[in-house]
Amino acid sequence: MAETATARRSRITPEREAELYAAVLDLLREVGYDALTMDAVAARTKSSKATLYRQWGSKAELVVRAMRHSKPGNIADIDTGSLRGDFLALLAREDDCVMEQNSALMRALAMAVHSNPDLLKAFRELLIEPEIVEMRKVLQRAVDRGEIRPDNPAMDYVLHMVIGGFAARTFIDDLPPTQEFLRKYFEAVVFPALGV
Structure with missing residues (x-):
């Protein structure tokens, strides 16, 4: 799973990835996991839902990777x-x-x-x-x-x-x-x- 995810994310710059992760965590704080949608993430980050799925595969993976990324x-x-x-x-x-x-x-x-x-x-x-x-x-x-x-x-x-x-x-x-x-x-x- 990790190798696949790394290959999928290869087109996003580290800066853009950090920006997406920050937006995901902000949305999580605002609405919680169940109400968080890929549509909302796409709108907040000005990206397409297809791009999000192509890069992370699922909402669950995107959320957990965002949490992992926020660790110091x-x-x-x-x-x-x-x-x-x-x-x-x-x-x-x-x-x-x-x-x-x-x-x-x-x-x-x-x-x-x-x-x-x-x-x-x-x-x-x-x-x-x-x-x-x-x-x-x-x-x-x-x-x-x-x-x-x-x-x-x-x-x-x-x-x-x-x-x-x-x-x-x-x-x-x-x-x-x-x-x-x-x-x-x-x-x-x-x-x-x-x-x-």
């Missing part, structure tokens, strides 16, 4: 020399305003993912699975440095913990996630679970 980079690209430093650097990549926007998008998509098999498939293939691979690289570096035991059972649940802390902040406290909250969460939950 790969987790594994951060290497401060310590696991604690890597996670804190990860948290520092997005300010509180961006985190609040991303939290709203995730809440909106959480419902749609469970009722739309195409979106769920794209979400897993293009967002979740690459994050799992990246997280494993970060954790393996920590194992190689002797920071965490290779048999630590919490390693299989780090991404669950991170997403859980991010998502649960709004549901439990009726507040958006913030850098301060997530730093405290990592100190109280993630680091102790990993033994760092």
